[in-house]
Amino acid sequence: MQVFLKQEVQQDQVQSVLDSIKEHNNFITVYAQDNEISLNRDLLLVCSPYLRSVLGSLETSSSPEASIILPSVNSKSLINLEKILMNGSLDCLILDRFDVQEIVEAGVLL
Numbered sequence: 001m002q003v004f005l006k007q008e009v010q011q012d013q014v015q016s017v018l019d020s021i022k023e024h025n026n027f028i029t030v031y032a033q034d035n036e037i038s039l040n041r042d043l044l045l046v047c048s049p050y051l052r053s054v055l056g057s058l059e060t061s062s063s064p065e066a067s068i069i070l071p072s073v074n075s076k077s078l079i080n081l082e083k084i085l086m087n088g089s090l091d092c093l094i095l096d097r098f099d100v101q102e103i104v105e106a107g108v109l110l
Helices: 004-025 040-048 049-055 075-087 097-110
Strands: 027-032 035-041 067-070
Touching: 004 075, 027 040, 027 075, 035 040, 035 049, 035 075, 040 049, 040 075, 075 097
Parallel strands: 027 067
Antiparallel strands: 027 035
């Protein structure tokens, strides 16, 4: 019983953090293989220890020029990764094996 309650509390805390991230709309420019896109900076900082160590000390107001360059990843994969991190799933049910592999590789890089 106690373990179940603890998991429920943790899920509520995670959802609260994600809701807060969605409200703030703090973006960072990412230069992908095929396009320049904006991804939620706070979401990347929460989910990536590496980016947190590199970008976490930079204030968004004092360093709006901070960006990420990922020349080996296409923008569609990064956008799908952001959707998975934010929502827990994708709306699109039709992904081929290559698309899934690209999303995984994008996650590994970040």
